[in-house]
Amino acid sequence: MNRLDAMNLFVRVAELGSFSAAACQLGVARSVVTRQIAALEEHLGIKLMVRSTRSLSLTSAGSAYLEKCRVILELVEEAEAGVMEERLTPSxxxxxxxxxxxxxxxxxxxxxxxxxxxxxxxxxxxxxxxxxxxxxxxxxxxxxxxxxxxxxxxxxxxxxxRLLIVAAPGYLAQHGRPQHPSELTGHACLGYSPQANNRPWTFQVDGHMESFYLSFRLQANNGDALAEAAAQGFGITVLPDFIAADYLAAGKLETVLEDFEPPALxxxxxxxxxxxxxxxxxxxxxxxxxxxxxxxxxxx
Missing domain, CATH: 3.40.190.10 (Periplasmic binding protein-like II)
Structure with a gap:
């Protein structure tokens, strides 16, 4: 048994939580993985894993051994790479x-x-x-x-x-274009889900950052969903430039409050x-x- 290979295999199984997953990832038979882990446990004289037909968990000794294996394998890789990487193709x-x-x-x-x-x-x-x-x-x-x-x-x-404040042309025609972040309280705002109602939107106002607490008409945990809602006239939202770009180019959204741009991401x-x-x-x-x-x- 090559101990470094066995340790690497043990780390892979522990991280994937499955003998089969590790075998699949490595392209070997599950029996090969099982034999290697069994040989490692026999060498150490202690159980590293508790296995059943449905689950795998580490023993307390296995958890401690896992952390040591990670450190050792990192050091081995560092030692080898330090002298080899300049002449080797990354792999x-x-x-x-x-x-x-x-x-x-x-x-x-x-x-x-x-x-x-x-x-x-x-x-x-x-x-x-x-x-x-x-x-x-x-x-x-x-x-x-x-x-x-x-x-x-x-x-x-x-x-x-960049973060951009945007809304559909139709929404702005119906509800007006805000001239200052404080005016957003009178508009329908669309927010990102982790930003609950007690989380502010932040803007640059007179050279400093100022926070505004707003109520959201609609929330989503994905910027594309907010972009589509804004494009359909649901309200004003804040989008990263990489999501807003196509909507702006197509004329489905317009930027507002350009002089009060939020801090960069x-x-x-x-x-x-x-x-x-x-x-x-x-x-x-x-x-x-x-x-x-x-x-x-x-x-x-």
Missing amino acids: GQLRISLPLSFGLRRLVPLLLEFSQTYPEISLAMDFSDRQQNLIEEGIDLSIRITGQLDPGEIVRKLGSG GIYAVLPSNRYMPHRVRVLIEFLSSRLAAAQSALQ
Whole structure:
């Protein structure tokens, strides 16, 4: 038994929560995975996992061993990559989490280009707007668009995006065009679901940020839904530029309150830890940063 291979397999099974899933991901028979884990447990003289026909869970010893395995495997990869990566083509598996709207609109074309450029990297794209535990879910990199990062997050900034206040021409013709954010209280507003009614919209007013507490006629947890509702005349909403662009170009939405633009959104690559960054992850971050910067310059 190669202990490093067995440890890597144990980490994969623990993260996927399934012998079958690990076997499928590695392209081997389930019996191979079972034998390797059994051999590792025999070598250690302790149970690492409790298995049933429907579930798999780690023992307390297994949980402690998992964390140590992750550290050891990261150190091994760091030691090898440090002397090899300069002469090696980036390779290996890379799982990336992407926000739904921005991922489909802006990142998929870039990631397909990246996959063509680096064919030895096996890229898996996971689209989700929920905030994920990267370590527990086995994600190498998450792309997040936000105006506020959580404390302690390990990030690399890739770029930025604008937030635009928009409404349909028909809505504005019927209800009037607000001239100041304070006038939004007299309008139907469409908000993002996590922003409950006690969460404000923020605008630049006289050189400083000012918050306005508004009631929402309609809420959704996806910007495309808010864009479509606004385009159908339901009210005024705030959209990132990458969602609003097509609606603005088609004349279905117009910008309002242009002199009071909300603070910009940051586009970040979020990492699972501040330890060693694999070469393939570093290459992807540099690739996306370069492409997004070029796209942003083209829009200016």
